[in-house]
Amino acid sequence: MKKTGLVYHQDYLKHNTGQNHPENAQRLLALLDCLKKDFSWNHLKLIKPCNPSIKWIEKIHTKDYISSIEKACKDGLWMLDADTIISPDSYKVAVLAVGGVLSALDEVATKKVKNAFCAIRPPGHHADTEKAMGFCIFNNIAIGARYAQKRHKLKKVLIVDWDAHHGNGIQNIFYDDPTVFYFSVHQFPHYPGTGEDKEEGNGEGEGFTMNMPMCAGSGDLEYIEVFENILYPSAKKFCPDLILISAGFDGHKDDPLSNLNLTSNGFRRLTEVVVKLAEECCEGRVVSVLEGGYNLKALSESVVSHLSAFVEGYEKKE
Ligand SMILES: [Zn+2]
Numbered sequence: 001m002k003k004t005g006l007v008y009h010q011d012y013l014k015h016n017t018g019q020n021h022p023e024n025a026q027r028l029l030a031l032l033d034c035l036k037k038d039f040s041w042n043h044l045k046l047i048k049p050c051n052p053s054i055k056w057i058e059k060i061h062t063k064d065y066i067s068s069i070e071k072a073c074k075d076g077l078w079m080l081d082a083d084t085i086i087s088p089d090s091y092k093v094a095v096l097a098v099g100g101v102l103s104a105l106d107e108v109a110t111k112k113v114k115n116a117f118c119a120i121r122p123p124g125h126h127a128d129t130e131k132a133m134g135f136c137i138f139n140n141i142a143i144g145a146r147y148a149q150k151r152h153k154l155k156k157v158l159i160v161d162w163d164a165h166h167g168n169g170i171q172n173i174f175y176d177d178p179t180v181f182y183f184s185v186h187q188f189p190h191y192p193g194t195g196e197d198k199e200e201g202n203g204e205g206e207g208f209t210m211n212m213p214m215c216a217g218s219g220d221l222e223y224i225e226v227f228e229n230i231l232y233p234s235a236k237k238f239c240p241d242l243i244l245i246s247a248g249f250d251g252h253k254d255d256p257l258s259n260l261n262l263t264s265n266g267f268r269r270l271t272e273v274v275v276k277l278a279e280e281c282c283e284g285r286v287v288s289v290l291e292g293g294y295n296l297k298a299l300s301e302s303v304v305s306h307l308s309a310f311v312e313g314y315e316k317k318e
């Protein structure tokens with residue numbers, strides 16, 4: 001039976017945002033501890049992130065923007081926007097986060113693993129072509145989508161973004177593009193302010209962006225309904241060659257950065273819908289990439305639940 005890939009590297013801890021910042025290194029440590037304790041590790045294959053060629057990052061971000069991040073880190077700047085803190089190593093770590101997604105894609109595309117989860121940071125879905133925001137520097141998922149298309153000829157990519165916040169960066173990047181179907185379900189109104197249902201794409205991309213704004217207080221039932229009744233049929237029609245998940249777990253009921261009501265088991269149910277779609281459309285190819293999730297316990301338990309739906313015939317560790 002093929003394993004599920006897990007991308008991790010200890011250098012991801014070197015993006016130092018300070019202990020009081022919600023997006024800090026403890027998140028990955030907590031999540032790994034919980035996986036070691038509560039998950040059957042033998043279902044997983046550890047994938048080492050590559051150090052990617054910058055040309056892949058340039059498929060999404062401008063050269064000027066990329067070098068401005070490198071320079072900001074070298075010069076010892078500590079803020080890219082009001083929320084996005086950096087440290088001297090952040091540029092290298094952000095590049096390695098992209099490398100994690102590309103390595104996961106290589107393993108999934110060549111069938112070395114069945115699917116994969118990238119435990120990476122900094123997150124990416126708010127980052128735009130020339131702008132860092134909302135804790136995000138490079139748009140890991142968007143770069144991954146282009147890489148899959150160019151390197152592995154996986155032409156049609158579905159991005160499912162269930163982070164509590166709308167992934168404005170991903171939406172902007174692919175707004176005119178019919179080859180990438182962006183589906184986002186998020187609290188609305190909420191940061192960053194975009195993601196209304198009337199935002200549906202533009203030109204050839206019209207209909208290939210789908211936003212599901214959810215009221216504060218929405219939880220497992222409302223989300224599962226959206227996944228089964230809206231995502232599932234729309235995605236079947238699109239018939240992707242690859243599915244990427246912008247996996248933010250900040251919609252959990254205990255998360256400090258949203259007012260949603262999802263449970264860790266709810267994330268398992270959402271994953272099951274995505275896995276079913278992947279099996280029916282694209283030989284099971286799914287790469288999931290960590291975005292938000294700021295309550296350490298809620299994040300860790302949600303990731304365990306998420307991964308349990310990735311593993312065929314998974315049985316809970318006793
Ligand atoms: Zn978020």
